[in-house]
Amino acid sequence: NPQSPIPNPQSPIPIRILNYPNILNFKILFIFNIKYLTRNNSKTIYLKMKDSKKKNKVTKLLTTASLNDVVQINKWWEKPPEEDNDKSDEEEETKKWKHMEHNGVLFPAEYEPHNVKIKYKGEPIDLTPEQEEVATFWGTVVGSDFAKREIAIKNFTKEFRKVLPEKYKNAAFSDFDFTPIREYLDKKKEKMKSKTPEEKKADKEKRQKLMDYYGWALVDGSCEKMANFLVEPPGLFRGRGEQPLTGTIKKRIYAEDITLNVGEDEPVPVCTQPGHSWGEIVSNNEGTWLAYYKVRKNTKYVFLNASSKFKGMSDYKKYEKARKLKNCIEKIREDYNKKLVDKNMENRQLGVATYLIDKLALRVGNEKGEDEADTVGCCTLRVEHITFQEDNTITFDFLAKDSMRYLNTVKIEPIVYENLKRFVKGKNPTDDLFDLINAQKLNDYLKQLMDGLSAKVFRTYNASFVLQQQLNKKNFDINDDINEKVNYYNSANKDVAVMCNHQRTVPKNYNVKSEQMQKDLEEHQKYLEELRDYVKNFKKSKNKYKDTKTDFVKKVFPQNKEKAETLLKNLEEKVKKKSLKLKDREDNKQVALGTSKLNYMDPRITVSWCKKNEVNIEKLFSKSTRDKFPWAMYTGPDYHF
Numbered sequence: 053n054p055q056s057p058i059p060n061p062q063s064p065i066p067i068r069i070l071n072y073p074n075i076l077n078f079k080i081l082f083i084f085n086i087k088y089l090t091r092n093n094s095k096t097i098y099l100k101m102k103d104s105k106k107k108n109k110v111t112k113l114l115t116t117a118s119l120n121d122v123v124q125i126n127k128w129w130e131k132p133p134e135e136d137n138d139k140s141d142e143e144e145e146t147k148k149w150k151h152m153e154h155n156g157v158l159f160p161a162e163y164e165p166h167n168v169k170i171k172y173k174g175e176p177i178d179l180t181p182e183q184e185e186v187a188t189f190w191g192t193v194v195g196s197d198f199a200k201r202e203i204a205i206k207n208f209t210k211e212f213r214k215v216l217p218e219k220y221k222n223a224a225f226s227d228f229d230f231t232p233i234r235e236y237l238d239k240k241k242e243k244m245k246s247k248t249p250e251e252k253k254a255d256k257e258k259r260q261k262l263m264d265y266y267g268w269a270l271v272d273g274s275c276e277k278m279a280n281f282l283v284e285p286p287g288l289f290r291g292r293g294e295q296p297l298t299g300t301i302k303k304r305i306y307a308e309d310i311t312l313n314v315g316e317d318e319p320v321p322v323c324t325q326p327g328h329s330w331g332e333i334v335s336n337n338e339g340t341w342l343a344y345y346k347v348r349k350n351t352k353y354v355f356l357n358a359s360s361k362f363k364g365m366s367d368y369k370k371y372e373k374a375r376k377l378k379n380c381i382e383k384i385r386e387d388y389n390k391k392l393v394d395k396n397m398e399n400r401q402l403g404v405a406t407y408l409i410d411k412l413a414l415r416v417g418n419e420k421g422e423d424e425a426d427t428v429g430c431c432t433l434r435v436e437h438i439t440f441q442e443d444n445t446i447t448f449d450f451l452a453k454d455s456m457r458y459l460n461t462v463k464i465e466p467i468v469y470e471n472l473k474r475f476v477k478g479k480n481p482t483d484d485l486f487d488l489i490n491a492q493k494l495n496d497y498l499k500q501l502m503d504g505l506s507a508k509v510f511r512t513y514n515a516s517f518v519l520q521q522q523l524n525k526k527n528f529d530i531n532d533d534i535n536e537k538v539n540y541y542n543s544a545n546k547d548v549a550v551m552c553n554h555q556r557t558v559p560k561n562y563n564v565k566s567e568q569m570q571k572d573l574e575e576h577q578k579y580l581e582e583l584r585d586y587v588k589n590f591k592k593s594k595n596k597y598k599d600t601k602t603d604f605v606k607k608v609f610p611q612n613k614e615k616a617e618t619l620l621k622n623l624e625e626k627v628k629k630k631s632l633k634l635k636d637r638e639d640n641k642q643v644a645l646g647t648s649k650l651n652y653m654d655p656r657i658t659v660s661w662c663k664k665n666e667v668n669i670e671k672l673f674s675k676s677t678r679d680k681f682p683w684a685m686y687t688g689p690d691y692h693f
Contacts, residue, residue, distance in 0.1 A: 156321030
């Protein structure tokens with residue numbers, strides 16, 4: 053059915069495999085049907101099971117909403133490595149899989165014209181569907197901060213003129229009024245919100261059906277969840293920070309733009325775009341990607357979910373490599389310290405760069421093109437990015453990854469200070485600080501010190517080491533307040549995030565939310581004082597305080613003293629929790645704690661600490677983080693990085 057995103061919506065989910073090892077704990081002969089049968093508004097999965105007494109017994113396995121409820125995690129870390137005497141060590145390292153099957157990618161819906169006209173110099177103008185689609189891209193951002201950015205306006209105007217008739221080629225952006233489209237989109241949004249429960253349920257079931265079809269892949273006999281199977285839709289390019297291409301148009305991706313990666317003997321996924329066909333079909337088992345396409349000059353890959361075997365093994369090896377660095381870090385520091393006094397100036401620059409990467413957790417830095425934001429790392433630092441103070445103190449001020457400002461004043465070793473002053477002598481502000489080395493030379497040097505060593509391994513090591521050291525500074529008793537434990541962990545997490553320059557933009561409604569939380573805390577504190585007085589002078593206070601309700605607290609004064617004392621105890625805990633939560637929020641308002649959790653801090657440190665101190669892991673790791681590190685959840689309380 054070429055009009056449907058699923059080739060045959062009535063057919064069972066096309067998973068063809070005889071042995072399905074990670075479907076629950078049953079020995080399955082084969083799956084003859086994964087069919088959705090609506091019975092009492094439930095979804096029932098039927099399996100054909102092997103039975104010694106009855107030949108082939110049809111068994112109702114369970115009631116479920118999706119495959120996600122049936123498929124268990126692929127516990128790859130519990131399985132011994134495969135033995136294949138015919139494989140060389142090089143093949144073992146490069147060949148990632150033997151069999152891979154999936155259903156391709158899901159394309160966004162084609163554009164449907166709404167026939168809402170924009171205005172030019174106050175007069176409505178007719179637009180073709182192509183022109184209307186581009187105008188609608190801008191209509192989605194009208195009234196936002198993005199729509200006020202000069203670079204976005206400049207780039208969009210240039211793109212919009214390309215699709216307009218000749219008479220508008222020199223039209224100014226200010227002459228156009230996109231408000232009618234903005235109003236139409238707002239009404240459409242409100243209409244979506246006002247859908248009946250039945251309509252919302254139908255939409256959810258439709259999305260789930262697409263998820264069950266496109267969201268899974270079979271890799272070497274295991275069912276793995278896919279991550280980004282939806283092709284990136286057309287629209288405005290937002291970018292991060294001072295991106296020169298902000299406001300340009302991302303064009304629609306068609307099947308011809310896409311390369312699929314499937315097993316040699318597996319069926320080619322059906323292309324669901326009428327009149328189109330896949331650009332290329334390959335069987336590259338040295339890669340873990342399932343498809344790729346280009347958005348402008350950037351290649352977008354479709355990978356398996358973060359909880360997959362591929363990603364899990366990659367993360368595990370990354371943290372093990374960081375642990376390996378821990379065992380030889382002193383030897384490495386000894387080596388780059390020798391380079392700090394080397395007669396060869398290139399070696400000196402290698403030594404100083406490695407020192408900065410180690411001590412300040414800087415990224416290595418690569419050359420940027422003209423169409424990329426001017427963000428820098430260690431090797432691309434310029435003279436203008438560093439200033440010198442007295443007492444061997446320097447200040448770095450530059451745009452780091454994602455155009456986040458890196459501003460750090462730090463005291464360094466005297467020899468490093470002198471070398472840096474020597475590197476800037478006689479140079480212009482825009483000249484490179486490290487003019488004799490680049491990212492390639494630095495990485496080559498790092499690999500000489502330890503196999504596979506890179507700047508990212510240094511960041512992973514430093515992040516994990518700092519977290520472990522901070523958590524070791526305080527021992528908690530099992531009965532200590534859980535909120536104090538969580539607050540202490542977040543403080544340690546913050547130290548890592550600050551070191552790695554993991555910042556975030558303060559949300560627009562941050563102050564409004566904080567004011568609400570502050571008022572909530574104050575009203576609870578006032579209630580606490582009243583309740584204390586009520587309990588202390590129980591007989592005299594019975595008529596003094598009455599049950600009342602405010603915007604934030606429901607004040608209750610029990611007539612029974614024992615109940616009042618219990619309520620007082622619970623309220624004290626509640627106020628303490630609210631106070632800690634507000635403090636934690638204020639302390640971390642500009643710090644992104646999640647980035648270091650997902651990418652740099654060994655998750656086993658957190659899991660071990662939680663088990664040792666009896667803290668629920670859900671307090672520290674979100675569901676997505678827990679799903680990403682299933683292998684780490686089995687770590688014992690005695691683990692040490």
